[in-house]
Amino acid sequence: MKVAGIELKNPTILASGIMGTTGAALARMSRNGAGAVVTKSIGPVPKKGHNNPSMVELECGYINAMGLPNPSYSGFCEEIGIAKGKMDAPLIASIFGGNAAEFTEVAKGLLSSKPDCFELNVSCPHAEGYGASVGTDPDLVHEITASVVDAVDVPVWVKLTPNVTDITSIGRAAESAGASAIVAINTVRGMAIDIHSGYPILGNRFGGLSGPAVKPVAVKCVYDLYEALDVPVIGVGGITCPEDAIEMILAGASAVEIGSAVHDDTQIFVKISKGIDTYLQKYGYSYTEDITGLSHEMI
Amino acid sequence: MKVAGIELKNPTILASGIMGTTGAALARMSRNGAGAVVTKSIGPVPKKGHNNPSMVELECGYINAMGLPNPSYSGFCEEIGIAKGKMDAPLIASIFGGNAAEFTEVAKGLLSSKPDCFELNVSCPHAEGYGASVGTDPDLVHEITASVVDAVDVPVWVKLTPNVTDITSIGRAAESAGASAIVAINTVRGMAIDIHSGYPILGNRFGGLSGPAVKPVAVKCVYDLYEALDVPVIGVGGITCPEDAIEMILAGASAVEIGSAVHDDTQIFVKISKGIDTYLQKYGYSYTEDITGLSHEMI
Amino acid sequence: MRPIHSKITEIVEESPNVRTFFFDTQFDEAIPGQFVMVWVHGTDEVPMTLSGKNSITVQKVGDATSRMFELGIGDHMGLRGPFGRGFTIPGNGENVLFIAGGVGAAPIAPLADIVKARGIEGRTILGSRCCDELLFRERFACGRVDITTDDGSEGRGGFVTDQLAETDTSDYDRIYVCGPEIMMYKVFEILKARNAHVKAEFSLHRYFKCGIGVCGACSMDPDGLCVCRDGPVFNGGELEGSEFGHYERDSSGRKCHF
Amino acid sequence: MRPIHSKITEIVEESPNVRTFFFDTQFDEAIPGQFVMVWVHGTDEVPMTLSGKNSITVQKVGDATSRMFELGIGDHMGLRGPFGRGFTIPGNGENVLFIAGGVGAAPIAPLADIVKARGIEGRTILGSRCCDELLFRERFACGRVDITTDDGSEGRGGFVTDQLAETDTSDYDRIYVCGPEIMMYKVFEILKARNAHVKAEFSLHRYFKCGIGVCGACSMDPDGLCVCRDGPVFNGGELEGSEFGHYERDSSGRKCHF
């Protein structure tokens, strides 16, 4: 299926930051059925990330603040090469920077490794000066997107944060700057405190919520973006089973990304893409695109 | 305990919109141990609310879009009188309007029934023209708060929505306008779709998420507001057990409100306030205020 | 729980304005008197008693119920439940009396089924406006059935209360009542005068929003009990001195007197 | 799971740089080789093998471990786990060989405890830099123990591999190995030459962030297996042709060659 400029093997995509640190791990997720894979977000310089605890399972989801650890684009080209050599699913390079120039530097720096698409992370809620620090400003998002679109010859997706008053204004900024798709959502700003020691649990004190708790938030963002935009929307947030993926697709997603659910089942991609097929068959549809956004018509 | 201008019987408060439609129901929650009770949000004219489904239990919380049903302030004075006659816990009147004039009209209209405090709902995420429609604009929040503070002689609390880029800027606006406390959070914007019929589940199509899923979001908002403000913060969102309440207090809450958890246990207030006492004793503290915001010191 | 997408498998026209819908979703654990929230897609969600493990019996009165009447076999509704507190199931040696008016027979009929299956004797006073609208008379086959119709088109002309006034209730261990609130309240008054209301259970109606005991839309004065959660079935003793028979609230929370 | 607030109940100084911390939290279901993430409040969270149901044995090497060494009885750490795949527990008739270097004895010792409790014969090659640092020698009381020290201060001077080179491994059904990666890799090579690596299990170390198999920080080339989830214990066969012995990654994901 062709979505937003790239040929997915199925509508389930590995989300950024999950098993995306090495080429080998990305290829493994492709073997496990991912229709495409997104790398860990890569930046201009090597970053160790925040101190641990950096990810903890909570009562109904996960909270994390990895702090965008990455070996920089120069260190990561090799991994993309390895991944591409081992799989035929498309590889989407997630990148971040503090401004348009950094984003473009990283994108250009990775071009030689031939990623099939770029995903701009303007949405990580817990990396000072990066991610959501830039992604809450429509003008900055426009500038960054336009700059990367200009510099590369593959589709550019832009991944948004839900931690804004109006996600559609950010989506429109990215669309008008030439984004081929909008990805929603990154994690929801959150925090957990250990009541016995009194310490916030994450090394970074706060972080981003993912997993089941955020699915209704993601569904609403995807629903609104589908209504506001012409480009495809990729749904992500809390998908753990075929039903969740279908809910996101009915809300308006052309494909879905899956992150935290890899914890419970590394074979999640096969299960979900099969489950979507079963649903399509049961209700007499042929393609995922037949049901994308269908809930908007039910009134 | 005295918090933000009123004498609570304990730190657990019934949240607005839960069992708050009648004086009898409010008095029942007081009998069940609530240290204070907040009424359903009351507006200038009677409102039927949205069509059903208006509240549904999801996988890790609830989603609701009641649409602020209420009999208007003139219809509700009697209920406040009944509640006050049947209980000695303080009664906090939650009010809403489309602008400062409406808020003030409602507050004045209720004054004769002698509420102990007002809570301004500038945060309901699913009532066109009300709630979060006004509560995302710091200037409007300032104007509304100042106007109500000016019109009444009891403390005014302002309840905020988490669905903004920066909740502290809204909190500061309310504080500088004379709010005695900030209440955080109202529900998190969300949506659920029935995959079999394709229909969004709520009559209003989307609504607000409450219950366990939103606790990490609420903890983070309370943590940030505690740091940004001088007035007390009242924590609300996803509290279902003493541990949750303590987490919120360590984040910075002077007291907590409890909403959805009434579903599982109408005696929740006694349980939680007893649990807080046990914790205080165990760790050698005397008062809730001794642990309010303690997590900020753990570094 | 999310609404369960349920397919209509059968529709029985009980009377011109009352239909029973059977579904492919079965609530095996449901107790008579419990209800489901019935979601009519695109219209509304309304409470309906389970008239059987997989059926509801609906009187057409407004938007949602009219839309239901447009649905056919194979169509779907969303069902959440069973919710609320149902009737106390009678013990084996107990004598029971059923008093049902109109579509109020819906929650009582499954009780009569149980009583009959157990071979207990159960007497029924079944009323309606006219003979066309006598609901489930064949299901009350567990004992004597006294029929009343307002227009006298069948059985005794008049109300169930007329029949009740002449019935010796001291024989019965349990009395189960459902019908319009005015009728139930009259039954309550008769029983109260005999001090028999404490052995009676009444299935109440109020405007439901959440249906799960959170929003408070259905709370009753003066104790703040929720009809959706603490009821819909209440013992007559619990109703003494309450709003029952006097007023209810509309969807905005305003009192509406009967 | 959130970290379990765990009180230190006892501290045993195993050597100048190694201490065992006992907690009031007991992981009864833990399998030898499984680990916990140990949260040192305000500092860091690091993986540590369970050296017993309620203990970890820590070598002081940096920030978090130094902070731990400042803690006393009654102080707390946060423990999450047990995580990962532990060792295969030997069957009753099986002959086992333990090969442990330095603090690598921590995951092996609980296995030796089991073997001893069952009365199976288990032979041990236990190495360290010097006699002060021989860890848990008394727990390897299930059979013959060959000691090696780099400086010859006790037992055979040299490495565990020297001892292994002279040991007939064909007698053993299972071989369990833990120690510095260089040592483990040399053991692996010796066993591989004898085609015995497939009956050996190695407990690996990599930089852990999440510890629960999500972030990918600990994934190994070329199969992308996670040490925290698919390991830390791997069969020798699984390690053939892998990065094991060649390189690991630092916290930014960069390769660091051994």
Ligand SMILES: Cc1cc2nc3c(=O)[nH]c(=O)nc-3n(C[C@H](O)[C@H](O)[C@H](O)COP(=O)(O)OP(=O)(O)OC[C@H]3O[C@@H](n4cnc5c(N)ncnc54)[C@H](O)[C@@H]3O)c2cc1C
């Ligand atoms: C516990 C309970 C069990 C019930 N069981 C049955 C049953 O078995 N069979 C049956 O025919 N009816 C039953 N009812 C009544 C049924 O819910 C209403 O007839 C139905 O809601 C009308 O919906 P409508 O959209 O067609 O009417 P509308 O046009 O919306 O309104 C007509 C009237 O219906 C009532 N109503 C509407 N919405 C609701 C609501 N959300 N909650 C409660 N009442 C409402 C109000 O009195 C209203 O004035 C029951 C009600 C309750 C509370």
Ligand SMILES: Cc1cc2nc3c(=O)[nH]c(=O)nc-3n(C[C@H](O)[C@H](O)[C@H](O)COP(=O)(O)OP(=O)(O)OC[C@H]3O[C@@H](n4cnc5c(N)ncnc54)[C@H](O)[C@@H]3O)c2cc1C
């Ligand atoms: C599965 C597993 C089990 C282990 N069991 C034990 C044990 O039983 N006893 C013991 O003493 N040590 C054990 N270790 C090693 C232990 O985790 C490190 O010694 C510890 O993390 C050092 O932390 P530090 O802050 O003191 O050192 P730092 O100053 O942070 O760094 C020193 C070195 O410690 C290692 N390290 C630091 N942080 C981590 C991390 N998050 N994950 C992995 N390695 C890290 C790195 O190699 C680093 O170069 C185990 C490691 C793993 C992966």
Ligand SMILES: Cc1cc2nc3c(=O)[nH]c(=O)nc-3n(C[C@H](O)[C@H](O)[C@H](O)COP(=O)(O)O)c2cc1C
């Ligand atoms: C451990 C972890 C690391 C993440 N790292 C990144 C990242 O580097 N870049 C990014 O865009 N999103 C990152 N995310 C966000 C996910 O890609 C995804 O948007 C989010 O987790 C919601 O999806 P889920 O509920 O399926 O996990 C990370 C999430 C987790 C849990």
Ligand SMILES: Cc1cc2nc3c(=O)[nH]c(=O)nc-3n(C[C@H](O)[C@H](O)[C@H](O)COP(=O)(O)O)c2cc1C
């Ligand atoms: C059914 C329902 C109705 C609500 N109505 C109101 C309301 O009228 N005014 C208001 O300020 N908040 C309202 N809320 C929000 C709650 O007061 C509370 O902020 C939110 O539910 C989070 O707390 P909880 O997780 O404890 O429920 C409502 C919540 C629910 C579930």
Ligand code: FES
């Ligand atoms: S309908 Fe909400 S409490 Fe009964």
Ligand code: FES
């Ligand atoms: S440490 Fe995160 S996957 Fe292993």
